[in-house]
């Protein structure tokens with residue numbers, strides 16, 4: 001085909017499907033080592049382009065942003081709901097733009113994030129109280145953080161908590177499991193995506209299963225929306241739902257947006273925190289530095305958000321976590337709406353495009369000792385994750401960049417700071433931290449394959 005980027009030789013019919021495997025961020029990084037920073041693969045009848053260097057990422061997310069910022073939407077997500085308001089699955093059209101603007105103004109701007117500080121601090125307080133009751137017991141970090149994050153977001157959105165920390169698995173009528181299943185189905189290799197001609201048949205039943213879960217979730221919070229439509233809520237107590245109702249949003253639109261923000265905002269932040277804690281356990285010197293910083297800069301036993309800017313080591317530590325363990329190692333799949341050129345190669349219209357930020361974060365040409373966990377590398381450096389420095393774009397860059405960044409990063413900072421300020425964490429049963437299993441599971445986000453389980457002694 002005409003001037004496609006190089007890549008491994010495709011097999012007839014299936015193309016490179018069999019070579020991508022369960023960990024596409026790893027397999028495509030290996031292809032990139034052989035074929036260069038911009039490669040092409042064939043998945044059934046579909047072309048996939050993968051960028052694995054800052055230059056290639058810039059070519060896609062900056063130079064050709066206009067043509068390469070549509071979305072590839074996995075078939076499992078198709079349903080009669082899809083056309084309703086959603087950010088991530090829309091092309092960059094008017095509707096997408098106005099929805100992003102509304103979300104930015106109401107919930108993601110610096111001002112909006114500041115105004116949510118007391119509700120975040122309250123959920124943080126609940127987390128601390130819950131943890132205090134767990135002294136000497138094994139704590140599953142992911143579960144506690146997920147519930148805290150979910151309740152924070154559900155309060156911003158719906159004005160109420162949906163999950164209970166004491167419900168050990170945070171399930172509350174299976175909400176968490178259903179949300180996760182929807183994403184797992186969406187990301188599962190699906191014949192309908194590789195051979196669109198077969199889409200109608202939904203051979204693996206993924207689309208059907210997803211629709212069932214989506215309906216059940218919507219039913220579970222439909223009452224909240226209907227009640228709120230009838231209520232007169234004083235300005236001070238209003239949540240995002242009230243603003244959506246005031247803006248004429250239908251129940252289906254509200255449902256879809258809630259589903260999107262809950263899924264986009266919980267797994268990403270939770271897995272960042274779980275990896276961060278795992279790295280802390282493995283790297284005693286980092287734990288020590290962080291404890292020192294918190295001890296010297298924070299005067300009370302709780303974190304107040306306005307104090308976070310006093311903690312440069314904490315911020316370097318979070319950056320280092322996002323470098324090695326980006327929650328979305330391939331960003332979200334983009335799609336080309338026009339044929340265009342990147343690094344002198346052709347990216348054909350309709351191609352799916354991924355940017356392997358996991359590979360960029362571990363490239364020895366860009367980072368000294370890339371596999372070592374060294375927050376110090378970010379101290380005194382100007383590298384930021386705001387979409388300007390293409391060697392470090394855990395939130396993406398360009399028009400599709402994560403709109404939830406201010407909210408997500410504030411939660412990660414405050415939850416981590418609280419966990420470390422209050423408790424001295426160790427592995428149960430005197431396990432050796434050096435041997436801590438750091439294997440990854442590619443899926444909804446790049447998660448720790450084995451959930452991190454810790455015990456603690458209170459510090460204060």
Ligand code: HEM
Pocket residue numbers: 087088089153260261262264265266268269272326327328331332333334394395396397399400401402403404405407408409412
């Ligand atoms: C550590 C936390 C987070 C990370 C690392 C992260 C990362 C990302 C990435 C890489 C993308 C895709 C960019 C692209 O396709 O080029 C994205 C998109 C998105 N994120 Fe986040 N995210 C985080 C937290 C959040 C939070 C808290 C929310 C909302 C509550 C959120 C909402 C979204 C939405 C709605 C999109 C789709 C944007 C679009 O397609 O226009 N994210 N995020």
